[in-house]
Amino acid sequence: MTEHVRVAVIGSGFGGLGAAVRLRREGITDFVILERASSVGGTWRDNSYPGCACDVPSHLYSFSFAPNPDWPRTFSGQEHIRAYLEHVTDVFGLRPHLRLDSEVLRMTWDAQELRWDVETSAGRYLADMVVSATGPLSDPKIPAIPGLDSFPGKVFHSARWDHDHDLTGKRVAMVGTGASAVQIVPAVQPDVSRLTLFQRTPPWVMPRVDRAVSGAERALHRALPFTARMRRGLLWGIRELQVQAFTKHPNELGFVEQLARRNMARAVKDPALRAKLTPDYRIGCKRILLSSTYYPALTRPNVDVVASGLSEVRGSTLVAADGTEAEADVIVFGTGFHVTDMPIADRVVGADGRTLAETWKGGMEALRGASAAGFPNWMTIIGPNTGLGNSSMILMIESQLNYLADYLRQLDVLGGRAALDARPSAVHAWNRRVQDRMKRTVWSTGGCTSWYLDESGRNTTVWPGTTAEFRRATRRVDLAEYEVLRAPAGARAAGERDAEDTGVTA
Numbered sequence: 185m186t187e188h189v190r191v192a193v194i195g196s197g198f199g200g201l202g203a204a205v206r207l208r209r210e211g212i213t214d215f216v217i218l219e220r221a222s223s224v225g226g227t228w229r230d231n232s233y234p235g236c237a238c239d240v241p242s243h244l245y246s247f248s249f250a251p252n253p254d255w256p257r258t259f260s261g262q263e264h265i266r267a268y269l270e271h272v273t274d275v276f277g278l279r280p281h282l283r284l285d286s287e288v289l290r291m292t293w294d295a296q297e298l299r300w301d302v303e304t305s306a307g308r309y310l311a312d313m314v315v316s317a318t319g320p321l322s323d324p325k326i327p328a329i330p331g332l333d334s335f336p337g338k339v340f341h342s343a344r345w346d347h348d349h350d351l352t353g354k355r356v357a358m359v360g361t362g363a364s365a366v367q368i369v370p371a372v373q374p375d376v377s378r379l380t381l382f383q384r385t386p387p388w389v390m391p392r393v394d395r396a397v398s399g400a401e402r403a404l405h406r407a408l409p410f411t412a413r414m415r416r417g418l419l420w421g422i423r424e425l426q427v428q429a430f431t432k433h434p435n436e437l438g439f440v441e442q443l444a445r446r447n448m449a450r451a452v453k454d455p456a457l458r459a460k461l462t463p464d465y466r467i468g469c470k471r472i473l474l475s476s477t478y479y480p481a482l483t484r485p486n487v488d489v490v491a492s493g494l495s496e497v498r499g500s501t502l503v504a505a506d507g508t509e510a511e512a513d514v515i516v517f518g519t520g521f522h523v524t525d526m527p528i529a530d531r532v533v534g535a536d537g538r539t540l541a542e543t544w545k546g547g548m549e550a551l552r553g554a555s556a557a558g559f560p561n562w563m564t565i566i567g568p569n570t571g572l573g574n575s576s577m578i579l580m581i582e583s584q585l586n587y588l589a590d591y592l593r594q595l596d597v598l599g600g601r602a603a604l605d606a607r608p609s610a611v612h613a614w615n616r617r618v619q620d621r622m623k624r625t626v627w628s629t630g631g632c633t634s635w636y637l638d639e640s641g642r643n644t645t646v647w648p649g650t651t652a653e654f655r656r657a658t659r660r661v662d663l664a665e666y667e668v669l670r671a672p673a674g675a676r677a678a679g680e681r682d683a684e685d686t687g688v689t690a
Contacts, residue, residue, distance in 0.1 A: 185307045191215035191592075192302050192311035194288050194528070197226015199317030199565035199581050201269060202247060205276045206585040209249075210592065217278065218304055220287035224273050227321045228265045231364070233345040235371030236262035239363060239392070239474045243412060244419040244576040247272065251412050253405030259394040259474075283307075292533040293560060298603045298671050300562070313595075315588060316532070317565040320523040320645070327519055331497035337513045342368060343521070353377050355511055357502050359494050360518035361387050362635075363473055368518060369487075370477035378486055380502070380510040384493035385632070386460065388444045388467040392474035420651070423575040427650045430468050430573055434626035441467040451479035460491040469630025471573060523645060524548060524638035534558040535605065548644040549615040551665060552658050553580075554587055555606035560669055561595075563588055569618050570654070571636070571645045573627065579651040587658040594661050601671040610665035621648040 191207060193200050196219040207215050223229055238245050242255035245265070250272050256264060273279060286306040291314060294301055302309040324341040332339065340346045342364040355378040358365055365381070366389060373379050405412040429436040444467055452458045461482070463470075482489055492506035502510050526548075529541035535558050543558060550556045553570035554563045565588075570580050595602055622628055622643050627636050636645040647654055 186310060187216070187307065188310040189214050189216050190311070191313045191315060192291075192300065192309050193217045193315045193317060195219065195226060195317040195319060195322070196221075196224035196269075196273075196282065197228065197317065197319050197322075198247075198269070198578060199319055199584075200226070200315075201272055201276075201278060202578075202581050202585055203315045203317055203565060203588060204278050204281060205247075205249065205272070206589055207592075208276060208278075210589050212592065213281075215281055216309065217282050218286045218288055218302070218309070219282060219284050220305070222284050223270075224282070225266045225269050226319055227343075228262055228269060230322070230343045231345075232262055232347070233342045233364060233368050233371075235367035236364070237367060237394075238262075238265060240576045241419050242397075243416045244423075245578055247578060248416070248582060250275065251405075251409065251416070253409070253412050254402050255397055257394055257396055259392060288528070288531060290531050290533065293535050293562075295535055295669075296672060298560070298601050298669060313561040313563070313592070315563050315565060316528060318526065318528045319566055320526060320571070321521045323522045323527045324517070325520050325522050326517050327494075329494055329497055331499075332515075334499065335497050335515060336500055337515065339515045340517070342516060342518045349514070351376050351514060354513040356380070356514045356516060357382060357494070357510060357512040358516050358518060360520070361385065362518055362520055363471060365518035366473045366475045366478040368516065370475070370481035373481040373484055373487060376486065378488070378511075380488045380490060380512065381482070382490050382492070382494045382502070382504060383460070385470070386463045386491075387470060387473045388441070388463055389447065389473045389475055389478055390440075390444055391447055391476045394476075420575070420579070424650050424652060426574050429626075431621070431625045431648045434466055434468065434624075434629055437466060437468050437626060440472075444472075448479055452483055454483065457482065457489060460489050463632075465632035466626055466630035468573065468626040469632035470634040470636075520635050523635055532559065532562065534562075535560060547638050547640060547642050549611055551606040551611045551614050552587060553647070553654075554584055554658070555604075555611070555666075557606045557608040557611045560603035560605035563591065568644050569615075570647055572651070573646055575651055580647065580654060583651070583655040583658045586655070587661060590659075590661045594663060598668060603669040604661075604663075604666040605669055607665055607667055618648060619643075622646075 193203050196217050200217055204217050238260050241258055242260040246252050252268055286304040289303045291300050291302045300311045300314045302311055324343045326341055338349050351372055352375045354376055356376045357380045358369055359382045361383045490504045490508045492504035494502055495505040496503040500511055502512050530539055532540040548568035550567045553567040565584050625648050627643050627646055636643050638644050
């Protein structure tokens, strides 16, 4: 079956649902949301591991146009965020637009018709524009460990947690020490017989000041919505003030580093264990993790910290790079995602017949984090250099939704069948400015190797400025940065569809 729509949105996480809401608010209802899973939620659907929660305060980690006065905790758990996204889907009437169990297999630009041919596992779509909101945390990364295939026990990634496999009394190996691991370790430690943490690089960990939101607070936010907006504004302002230290004056983070050392010292009395857990890079170079239970869990008698990465598996014996061995019944990988090599890029074929992955072979880059040269009427949400190290990604998503809305307005103004293709010179100029600013940030000077960096060592992930700066930069589409494409003579004008393209056809 083939369906012709004005916009195809790929993914139903925060980015995809936000784009869908914005389309409806702009008066556009001719769109579909293509989702490979059987429900909405994105990363908050996929990551359901024990202890999963957000490290950004609840009132900031939600849409400004869909405030939730009933967040139960100051830092919400996965189940609360997923329920919020289901609520947004219902309140804004997005269910009719959803195409679940529809994985995008390939999308190809048709230069004659000026539209995208989108092949999915459940059918084919012709779209005048594509909004790719698959997100950078959607495809888990498991390192190639020699012997892993021969491991006799259970193996899974934190983002694909096997809830049918009971860890009680098992010997569990946790590989990785990122944001997921610091939540998983304290959650499973009391139940397992032995927990071995393979730590390649120790993280900086600060206390997570989490608490239940009182009934009185929730009632106040329901009765007086401006109080919730004030709370959100305060949370945003504090984080905006912190940005200078990350992006311009990394040495100012020394005070924060001292606080992190004291936090560790309070929980970890053993000097040998403290030495293993103390990073040798500037705080902020890798994402600062929040947990008040991680360090205490590592001091328990049934926990071993191996200060070396997993390098080999010999049956049920796991061998670290430093030669340390440990027996395990279960291996849990908390080793992150394909961020700088997003798999969706292999499935997008542009105007010159090359895939987005081929175009980005030297590193991801997109005009204002949204448009890639050679891929007309294609926009990515949470694209290159739109990530944050200290604030809420929802702020960045909403800025990109402003850009999307103006992009569609510009197409309407141009009239007829038209498309916008980012000029290579504009993309390179934007990327050059971003990378020049990146040179003095803590992510470049802090002395670490993080998932922010691609294979060549370039930071193609994080935005080196404030969220307010990014919002200003994406408020309007500058047509000078785009080439306007028109359909060849004789091609149908936008809105003119013959019987073959109208609605759904067999």
